Structure formats: structure tokens, C-alpha cells
Amino acid sequence: MNGAVEKTGSSPFVATLKRLLARTGLSGRTLVIAIPVLWLLIFFLAPFLVVAKISLSEAAIARPPYLPLWEWSEGMLIISLNFANYQYLLDDALYYLSYLSSLKISALSTLFALLIGYPVAYMIARAPDNTRNLLLMLVILPFWTSFLLRVYAWIGILKGNGVINNFLMSIGIIDSPIVMMQTDFAVYVGIVYTYLPFMILPLYANLVKLDESLLEAASDLGARPLTTFLTITLPLSMPGIVAGSMLVFIPAVGEFVIPALLGGPDTLMIGRVLWNEFFSNRDWPVASAVAIAMLVVLVVPVMILQRSQDEKEEAAS
Amino acid sequence: MSEPKSAAETRPWKDPAAVPFISIKNVTKKFGAFTAVNNISLDIYRNELFCLLGGSGCGKSTLLRMLSGFEEITSGTIEIDGQDMVGIAPYERATNMMFQSYALFPHMNVEKNIAYGLKRDGMGGAEIKDRVAEILKLVQLEEFARRKPGQLSGGQKQRVALARSLVKKPKVLLLDEPLGALDKKLREETQFELIKIQESLGVTFVVVTHDQEEAMTISTRIGVMNEGEIVQVGEPHEIYEYPNSRFVAGFIGSVNVFEGQVVDDEQDHVVVRSPDAGIDIFVSHGVSCAPNQKVAYAIRPEKISMSRDRPKDKKNVTSGMVEEVGYLGNLSIYQVMLESGKQIRVAKPNIVRLDEEAISWDEKVFLSWDGSAGVVLVS
Ligand SMILES: Nc1ncnc2c1ncn2[C@@H]1O[C@H](COP(=O)(O)OP(=O)(O)O)[C@@H](O)[C@H]1O
Ligand SMILES: [Mg+2]
Numbered sequence: 001m002n003g004a005v006e007k008t009g010s011s012p013f014v015a016t017l018k019r020l021l022a023r024t025g026l027s028g029r030t031l032v033i034a035i036p037v038l039w040l041l042i043f044f045l046a047p048f049l050v051v052a053k054i055s056l057s058e059a060a061i062a063r064p065p066y067l068p069l070w071e072w073s074e075g076m077l078i079i080s081l082n083f084a085n086y087q088y089l090l091d092d093a094l095y096y097l098s099y100l101s102s103l104k105i106s107a108l109s110t111l112f113a114l115l116i117g118y119p120v121a122y123m124i125a126r127a128p129d130n131t132r133n134l135l136l137m138l139v140i141l142p143f144w145t146s147f148l149l150r151v152y153a154w155i156g157i158l159k160g161n162g163v164i165n166n167f168l169m170s171i172g173i174i175d176s177p178i179v180m181m182q183t184d185f186a187v188y189v190g191i192v193y194t195y196l197p198f199m200i201l202p203l204y205a206n207l208v209k210l211d212e213s214l215l216e217a218a219s220d221l222g223a224r225p226l227t228t229f230l231t232i233t234l235p236l237s238m239p240g241i242v243a244g245s246m247l248v249f250i251p252a253v254g255e256f257v258i259p260a261l262l263g264g265p266d267t268l269m270i271g272r273v274l275w276n277e278f279f280s281n282r283d284w285p286v287a288s289a290v291a292i293a294m295l296v297v298l299v300v301p302v303m304i305l306q307r308s309q310d311e312k313e314e315a316a317s
Numbered sequence: 318m319s320e321p322k323s324a325a326e327t328r329p330w331k332d333p334a335a336v337p338f339i340s341i342k343n344v345t346k347k348f349g350a351f352t353a354v355n356n357i358s359l360d361i362y363r364n365e366l367f368c369l370l371g372g373s374g375c376g377k378s379t380l381l382r383m384l385s386g387f388e389e390i391t392s393g394t395i396e397i398d399g400q401d402m403v404g405i406a407p408y409e410r411a412t413n414m415m416f417q418s419y420a421l422f423p424h425m426n427v428e429k430n431i432a433y434g435l436k437r438d439g440m441g442g443a444e445i446k447d448r449v450a451e452i453l454k455l456v457q458l459e460e461f462a463r464r465k466p467g468q469l470s471g472g473q474k475q476r477v478a479l480a481r482s483l484v485k486k487p488k489v490l491l492l493d494e495p496l497g498a499l500d501k502k503l504r505e506e507t508q509f510e511l512i513k514i515q516e517s518l519g520v521t522f523v524v525v526t527h528d529q530e531e532a533m534t535i536s537t538r539i540g541v542m543n544e545g546e547i548v549q550v551g552e553p554h555e556i557y558e559y560p561n562s563r564f565v566a567g568f569i570g571s572v573n574v575f576e577g578q579v580v581d582d583e584q585d586h587v588v589v590r591s592p593d594a595g596i597d598i599f600v601s602h603g604v605s606c607a608p609n610q611k612v613a614y615a616i617r618p619e620k621i622s623m624s625r626d627r628p629k630d631k632k633n634v635t636s637g638m639v640e641e642v643g644y645l646g647n648l649s650i651y652q653v654m655l656e657s658g659k660q661i662r663v664a665k666p667n668i669v670r671l672d673e674e675a676i677s678w679d680e681k682v683f684l685s686w687d688g689s690a691g692v693v694l695v696s
Contacts, residue, residue: 216416220385222408227437231433
């Protein structure tokens with residue numbers, strides 16, 4: 001690698017580039033890292049700052065529907081930061097309750113996804129080589145149809161004269177349809193169904209690496225299968241559990257489509273509140289404040305988790 | 318602990334009345350249509366350090382895994398200490414296994430790894446602590462008790478694995494290539510440690526290895542395996558001096574094989590006419606074979622004497638030309654071409670430093686050996 005660079009060093013372009021890099025104190029390494037950093041700056045940090053800015057402004061009937069943060073008037077720079085939007089979030093119980101409800105729904109959905117996903121991932125990881133690829137394909141297959149379409153399909157399954165109710169009534173277990181649509185139950189079904197692959201895949205990636213001789217060693221030392229699972233498999237698959245749970249929990253908190261289509265009017269989720277603020281009330285500042293608050297609610301626990309995970313890894317190595 | 322007599326001293330296998338500790342009877346293991354272990358019968362006695370020796374893929378690990386319960390037996394029976402092992406799960410067996418890959422639990426430190434088996438037996442915390450400390454001392458790992466396996470060297474991991482499998486004081490310890498991952502020097506040191514530990518604890522060891530020197534060094538007896546079968550069982554010197562087949566003779570150490578035919582078959586000696594050797598070889602032991610049967614005569618390189626003058630007192634003398642000399646330090650290996658064109662190897666210890674008189678390339682030499690130096694192989 002190095003040798004190749006030395007050899008082509010005679011080309012004027014590379015030589016110039018090298019000299020330039022040397023002068024600015026940059027190395028090729030920095031350049032390589034710069035690309036993802038730029039990406040994050042442009043597509044993550046910049047929009048975040050825009051939203052943060054809007055969250056601190058005042059709503060107005062204008063276009064865009066908020067007042068600027070700063071203005072020049074008679075040689076004075078007037079910066080007005082409006083924290084009232086955040087104040088409003090605290091004052092109105094609706095927001096506070098929506099956050100709690102979102103967190104609860106996401107947490108429970110994550111738990112269900114874990115309970116369903118773990119055995120599935122374990123089974124796939126232990127399957128013979130040729131069936132394993134087929135099973136993985138089946139997990140990914142739903143992504144080939146539109147997400148929206150799949151949620152609509154669930155309406156067809158859950159509604160009053162849908163697949164489940166019709167079947168149960170035809171075999172005579174129930175006389176009148178069970179109400180499943182527009183309940184929290186339907187929201188749980190929708191979220192767990194939609195995000196299950198995101199739980200299964202990282203768990204599978206972890207479990208497939210598990211050294212079978214460790215399980216044999218445990219068994220040899222007197223551990224029954226359940227003990228082996230609890231003392232060996234489960235702790236060693238913790239990184240997979242954490243990764244999968246994050247991938248389900250985080251997007252589920254902000255989920256809008258599923259509660260809107262499957263949930264009832266009393267299914268409180270922050271994504272719906274945000275949508276209403278933004279499109280129905282056209283209150284961009286409050287909507288932005290809701291979004292920023294959601295980010296904080298999500299980022300802080302994730303960071304704590306990450307920190308403890310890192311420490312554990314350090315202790316292990 | 319009472320002083321257990323090692324099996325090497327008592328040699329229970331020489332005693333027809335001795336009761337075997339592990340009794341393997343007509344055991345076969347098939348994977349689909351493939352037979353990995355073919356109709357093996359084998360008795361192993363208490364306190365033995367028994368080696369299963371054979372090339373890669375001959376079924377050693379499979380046999381060991383049937384003893385530990387990880388593989389089901391296709392047919393046959395295994396008894397350990399009088400108990401039939403069929404249908405008994407690994408976690409219910411009084412055997413412990415030391416895995417070739419060590420299989421240490423990466424998320425537990427050395428102490429916890431070793432305590433794992435004791436905890437499963439429901440032993441109390443204080444007693445576990447004592448037992449772990451005792452075994453850590455035995456394998457000289459006291460300072461490393463709090464380390465995770467990832468922070469240990471290969472040799473240290475090997476000792477943790479040994480400690481973990483020994484701490485439960487199993488009836489039988491099964492070791493799959495226990496020293497395979499160590500470098501040569503460490504391996505030789507560890508071999509003697511292993512013998513010491515085995516003798517001090519009085520646990521029956523069954524060791525799988527593909528390294529014939531290792532098997533010779535550590536075992537009370539060796540079972541040589543080939544293609545799923547046991548081809549010979551015996552003490553190391555028996556296997557070396559009296560191999561019962563061409564396979565065993567060739568597998569253990571280096572050997573010269575002369576093809577021939579029995580021309581004189583008496584009670585106390587036979588004569589093998591071998592065009593290979595260019596002589597009629599006198600063998601001072603009887604052989605059970607048909608008259609004129611084709612046989613092989615095997616003789617180790619170090620059993621052949623080499624001289625410039627024809628020796629007078631040896632039964633078997635032939636001659637040839639030195640082609641190659643390989644200096645190995647403690648001995649030199651000579652490759653000699655006989656008149657028949659057959660190349661044979663002769664080993665000569667280097668007794669004198671820088672021997673000017675030593676036989677060298679292209680010299681005509683006489684090779685000689687006694688009637689008891691080699692063996693006749695009928696298979
Ligand atoms: N689980 C298995 N399925 C199919 N074949 C196996 C299995 N385990 C071992 N074998 C085959 O059985 C033979 C003996 O294997 P093994 O006992 O591991 O040999 P070794 O003497 O090297 O330890 C090999 O040819 C191996 O491929
Ligand atoms: Mg093996």
C-alpha cells in the first residue's frame with residue numbers, strides 16, 4: 001500500500017496533493033474520516049440546527065409561519081429567543097402524557113419483539129447452512145412490499161369483518177366480532193410486526209457467532225439446558241439484544257403511521273401530536289420543540305446505555 | 318487424600334481378573350452413511366492415562382465425545398464404573414472434558430470459569446472458594462484468578478481449561494488434544510506436568526492426540542486408531558517394539574520394512590527370505606502364519622549397526638552404500654542403498670564430538686542386527 005503510493009509519488013498530481021496535505025497538517029486518514037463526518041454535518045446536524053432554531057422562535061401567520069430569531073433595527077441586533085414553546089410542553093399535560101405513552105408503547109413493543117425475535121433468531125442461527133439462508137430471506141422478504149401496504153393489510157386482518165373475526169365466528173368460538181381495530185392492541189401488533197426484522201437480524205448476527213463448544217462445555221460441567229441458556233447464551237448475546245432493542249425502540253417512539261392507521265382516537269403517541277401541531281395547527285415552533293424534546297428523551301438514555309456497554313467491553317478485553 | 322497407586326505400577330491390564338473402569342463394547346458411530354467409529358471394543362482401567370492415538374479424521378474425537386455424551390452411540394455399549402451410559406445426558410455424567418479449543422467462557426474470569434461446574438452441583442460458596450484456590454495452586458495460576466480468558470496466553474488458557482475440568486474431581490477426565498495448541502517446548506514441559514497432576518489426583522485420563530511422541534511420553538497405554546478402528550492397544554514400548562501391523566509400525570516412529578516370505582517356520586524362530594534385504598533374515602521369535610506366507614519384516618533405524626568391516630557375531634548381515642547423512646545433533650541418520658536398490662535408514666548416536674573417523678557419503682558399509690531386533694508383520 002505504502003510502496004504503491006511511493007511509486008506513484010512521481011505523478012505531479014499526487015505529489016501536489018501530498019504537499020498540500022502536509023502543509024495543512026492533514027493526512028489521508030483524516031480525509032477518509034472527513035467524508036462520513038461531512039455527511040453527518042450536512043444531513044443530520046444542519047437540519048437539527050434548523051429545527052432547534054425554529055423551536056426557539058415565535059409562531060406567526062406568515063410564510064414561513066414563524067418570526068425570525070434575529071433582526072437588525074436601527075443599528076441594533078435584536079435576538080429574541082422564545083422559550084415559551086418549551087414552557088408550553090410542560091404546561092399542557094397532553095405532551096407530557098404523549099411522551100410517556102409513546103415510551104410505554106415502544107418499550108412494551110420492544111419487549112414483545114425481543115420475546116418473539118430471540119427464539120426465531122436462535123433457530124435460524126442453529127439451522128443447517130442451506131436452510132439458514134432461506135430463513136433469513138423470509139425475514140427480509142416483507143421489506144420488498146411497501147410498508148404502508150403491509151399496515152393496510154393488518155386492517156384487513158384485524159377489522160370487525162376481517163380475517164380473524166370471520167374465522168372465529170365461522171367455527172363458532174365467538175358470536176360477535178372482537179374489537180381489535182383502533183385499539184392499543186392493534187398498535188402493538190403493527191409495531192411489533194413492522195420492526196421485528198430489526199430485532200431478529202442483529203440477534204441472529206450475534207447468535208450465529210456463538211461458539212457451540214461453550215454450550216457443550218457448560219453441559220459437560222453439569223448445567224442443564226435452561227441453566228446453560230441463562231448463564232452462557234444470554235449474557236454472550238447481550239450486545240445483540242441491546243442493538244436489536246435500540247433499532248426497535250428508537251424508531252417506534254416517533255412512529256406516526258402505525259398509530260394513525262391502526263390506533264384509536266385515544267392512542268396517544270408523540271408522532272401523532274407532532275403531526276397535528278405541524279400540519280393541523282401549523283404551529284411550527286411548538287412542533288419543533290416537540291421534536292427536540294423527543295430527541296433529548298431518546299438520546300440521553302441511549303448515551304447512558306452506550307457508555308455502560310463501552311465500559312463492559314473495556315473490562316472484558 | 319490416600320496415596321493412589323498409579324496404574325502404571327500395578328498394570329491391571331496384565332491381570333485377567335481386573336475389572337475395567339471404562340468398558341467400551343462393540344461401539345459404532347455413523348454419521349449418515351459414513352462410519353466414523355467402527356465396532357470398537359476397549360477396556361480402560363482405573364487411574365490409567367490412556368491415549369487414543371491416530372491421524373486426523375480417524376474418529377478419536379468422536380469416540381471421546383461418545384464417552385462424554387455429546388454424541389449418541391449408533392450401536393454397542395459404554396459402561397463407566399459399572400454404569401451403562403446409554404441415554405445419560407452430558408450434564409448427568411461423572412466425566413469432564415477438556416476441549417481442544419479450551420472453550421473457556423469469555424465473559425467470566427478465571428475464578429468464575431473454574432467455579433462454574435461446582436456451582437452447578439449446588440456447592441456452598443465457602444467450599445467453592447477453597448476448591449478453586451486449591452486447583453489454582455495446582456496449575457500455578459493464583460495471580461491470574463481475576464483475569465478474563467482474553468487476557469491470558471495460550472499456555473495459561475490451557476491450564477485454566479485443565480483446572481476447570483479437574484475441579485469437579487470427575488471419575489474420568491477426557492482430554493481432546495490437550496496440548497495441541499501449545500508450541501513444542503511448552504508442550505514438552507506440560508506433558509510432565511500433566512502426568513504429575515494425573516498421578517497426584519488419581520483421576521482416570523483418556524487423552525486424544527495425533528502426536529505419537531506425546532502419546533509415548535505420557536501414557537500408561539496407547540490405543541492406536543485407524544479409519545474408525547482400534548488397530549492395536551498396548552504399553553508404549555509394546556507399541557513401539559512389537560507393532561502388530563504395517564500401519565502401526567509406520568505410524569509410530571520411523572521404520573524400515575522389508576517385504577519377504579517365510580521359508581523356515583519353527584517353534585522358536587522363523588527365517589524370512591527377503592530379496593529386498595538381499596538375505597534370509599533370521600528372526601528369533603515364532604510367528605503364527607501359513608507356510609510360505611508373504612510377510613513384512615520391520616526394523617527400527619536405531620536397531621541396525623553399521624560398520625566398515627563385516628561383523629562376525631551378528632545373525633543378519635547385509636551391505637550397501639551410504640547415500641545421505643543427516644545430522645540431527647543427538648544422532649545422525651544415514652540413508653543406505655542396499656544392493657537390491659532398497660533404501661533404508663540407520664540411526665547412529667553421536668557419541669564423539671566432531672568424529673573425523675565417522676562413516677560418510679559413498680562409503681560401502683555392512684549393516685547388521687540380531688535376531689530379536691525386528692518383528693515380522695503378517696498384516
Ligand atoms: N457431526 C458430524 N457429522 C458428520 N461427520 C462427522 C461429524 N463429526 C465427525 N465427523 C466425521 O467423522 C470422522 C472422524 O472425526 P473425528 O472423530 O473428529 O476425527 P479425529 O480423529 O481427527 O478427532 C471425520 O471424517 C469427520 O469428518
Ligand atoms: Mg479431533
